[in-house]
Amino acid sequence: MSKGLSRRSFLRGSMAAGAAIAASTIPGVVSARDDSTQLATLLDISKCIGCEACVEACEEVNGHKYPNPQKPFPKMFPPRVPVADWTDKKDVTDRLTPYNWLYIQRAIVDVNGEETEINIPRRCMHCVNPPCVKLCPFGSAQQQDNGLSRIDPDICMGGAKCKLVCPWKIPERQTGVGMYLDVLPSLAGNGAFYKCDRCYERVAQGELPACIEVCPEDVQTIGPRDEILKEAHTLAKEMNGYIYGKEENGGTNTFYVSPVPFDKLNASVDIGPGMPHLKPVKDTMADANNIAAAMVIAPLAGVAAAAGKFYKLTRTEDVSKGGTQNDKK
Amino acid sequence: MTKNSSHASRIGQKSAKWIYGLTMFFLVLSGFGQMPLYKRYYIADIPGLKWVSDFYITHYLHYLAAIVFLGFISYKITDYLLAFRKTHLITLSGYIRGVWITGIVFSGACLVINNFTGKWFSDSFIIFLDLAHTGFVMLLFITAVYCKISKKKWIMARVG
Numbered sequence: 001m002s003k004g005l006s007r008r009s010f011l012r013g014s015m016a017a018g019a020a021i022a023a024s025t026i027p028g029v030v031s032a033r034d035d036s037t038q039l040a041t042l043l044d045i046s047k048c049i050g051c052e053a054c055v056e057a058c059e060e061v062n063g064h065k066y067p068n069p070q071k072p073f074p075k076m077f078p079p080r081v082p083v084a085d086w087t088d089k090k091d092v093t094d095r096l097t098p099y100n101w102l103y104i105q106r107a108i109v110d111v112n113g114e115e116t117e118i119n120i121p122r123r124c125m126h127c128v129n130p131p132c133v134k135l136c137p138f139g140s141a142q143q144q145d146n147g148l149s150r151i152d153p154d155i156c157m158g159g160a161k162c163k164l165v166c167p168w169k170i171p172e173r174q175t176g177v178g179m180y181l182d183v184l185p186s187l188a189g190n191g192a193f194y195k196c197d198r199c200y201e202r203v204a205q206g207e208l209p210a211c212i213e214v215c216p217e218d219v220q221t222i223g224p225r226d227e228i229l230k231e232a233h234t235l236a237k238e239m240n241g242y243i244y245g246k247e248e249n250g251g252t253n254t255f256y257v258s259p260v261p262f263d264k265l266n267a268s269v270d271i272g273p274g275m276p277h278l279k280p281v282k283d284t285m286a287d288a289n290n291i292a293a294a295m296v297i298a299p300l301a302g303v304a305a306a307a308g309k310f311y312k313l314t315r316t317e318d319v320s321k322g323g324t325q326n327d328k329k
Numbered sequence: 330m331t332k333n334s335s336h337a338s339r340i341g342q343k344s345a346k347w348i349y350g351l352t353m354f355f356l357v358l359s360g361f362g363q364m365p366l367y368k369r370y371y372i373a374d375i376p377g378l379k380w381v382s383d384f385y386i387t388h389y390l391h392y393l394a395a396i397v398f399l400g401f402i403s404y405k406i407t408d409y410l411l412a413f414r415k416t417h418l419i420t421l422s423g424y425i426r427g428v429w430i431t432g433i434v435f436s437g438a439c440l441v442i443n444n445f446t447g448k449w450f451s452d453s454f455i456i457f458l459d460l461a462h463t464g465f466v467m468l469l470f471i472t473a474v475y476c477k478i479s480k481k482k483w484i485m486a487r488v489g
Binding site for chain 1: 363364365366369370371384385388389392393395396397399400401402403404405406407408411412438441443444445446447448452455456458459
């Protein structure tokens with residue numbers, strides 16, 4: 001699919017401007033100016049018409065952050081290390097790639113006896129406790145105070161840990177960019193990973209993320225997490241619908257509200273590389289965090305064990321000395 | 330010291346060496362497992378070792394080994410202060426290793442805190458913690474190898 005500046009995208013740009021003006025008057029749009037509050041987004045997917053205006057706006061706003069790899073790529077060792085090169089597939093918009101951080105996932109489902117197309121804008125969920133950030137061994141995936149997570153491609157080694165620990169496998173790799181080129185280009189690392197950063201520069205300036213601003217159907221709303229969650233519940237109640245993203249992975253900053261159960265949507269959408277699922281997700285950080293308390297108890301147990309041993313030893317010696325003295329008597 | 334307590338002490342020392350060695354082995358195995366190395370370099374292809382490329386398993390194992398390690402070093406420090414301080418001195422190599430272990434424990438504790446929900450530290454401090462944690466481990470490894478070769482002990486008997 002072409003991503004060039006077509007008449008279609010020009011029209012969408014005009015619609016975007018209109019939508020931006022309209023958005024400022026919509027009660028559901030909450031100001032995103034406070035940078036210390038966790039911000040969440042609400043997506044009413046019953047409204048999404050799948051026009052891809054958000055997808056194009058994302059590229060227009062974030063295109064300057066897309067990878068610009070050096071070629072030829074360093075020869076990888078061992079040879080089985082996969083080269084991920086999207087430079088000839090920059091126009092792909094039907095999945096997530098390093099050059100496409102948002103796409104529309106489509107499901108055909110039965111709604112009140114009618115076959116209906118449901119369109120779901122998919123991108124990073126911006127988890128409340130993001131494993132991609134917390135488990136990155138180089139600190140290149142970062143979380144901001146306002147809850148958004150992003151990957152700094154300049155210090156990313158491209159090891160894929162962020163993708164492997166992500167329950168939705170969101171980040172996408174491009175070989176030939178990033179820090180590994182200056183460290184051990186053949187032996188360690190393999191490019192850099194890219195994903196939605198929720199337009200962090202725009203949000204820092206009090207603007208809306210491009211995908212929200214441009215949407216002609218006002219599918220998305222952004223604001224403080226607690227307020228947005230309340231809105232999600234209200235909306236779900238109104239449409240007798242379902243919420244995805246509230247409990248998933250211990251909670252995310254993206255709430256999808258749908259008139260159709262998410263297991264039905266999950267069964268209908270295409271799932272695969274760059275195409276995330278809609279399944280329930282357990283809190284991936286919980287298992288380790290739950291045993292962390294033992295790290296406080298363990299030193300106390302160590303001290304108690306050594307003190308007990310010392311007490312036992314001195315008592316044994318006292319008894320032994322006492323016994324010897326008695327023998328002498 | 331009685332014959333029985335001397336025998337118990339030898340068993341205790343042997344057990345301590347095994348606990349320290351095994352804990353270190355699992356800490357290093359799971360610690361390096363936090364970097365994407367084992368799959369790339371075929372370690373995970375060794376039959377029975379596929380799990381080492383699962384970051385969540387190695388992360389959990391690292392926590393478990395750290396719990397044992399913290400209990401062990403607390404035991405050894407208290408044991409020295411109560412039972413050996415009057416008769417034994419900590420050697421220079423013992424102090425050096427102690428500094429590296431303190432660095433590992435401090436940086437590790439900060440990283441454990443960081444893994445809880447919330448933004449605990451600045452991005453640059455997290456990068457520092459990641460590098461410092463690995464750096465202290467490398468320094469401890471080099472020092473430990475040197476001490477093993479040159480038979481340097483942690484403590485030595487006070488003279489006079």
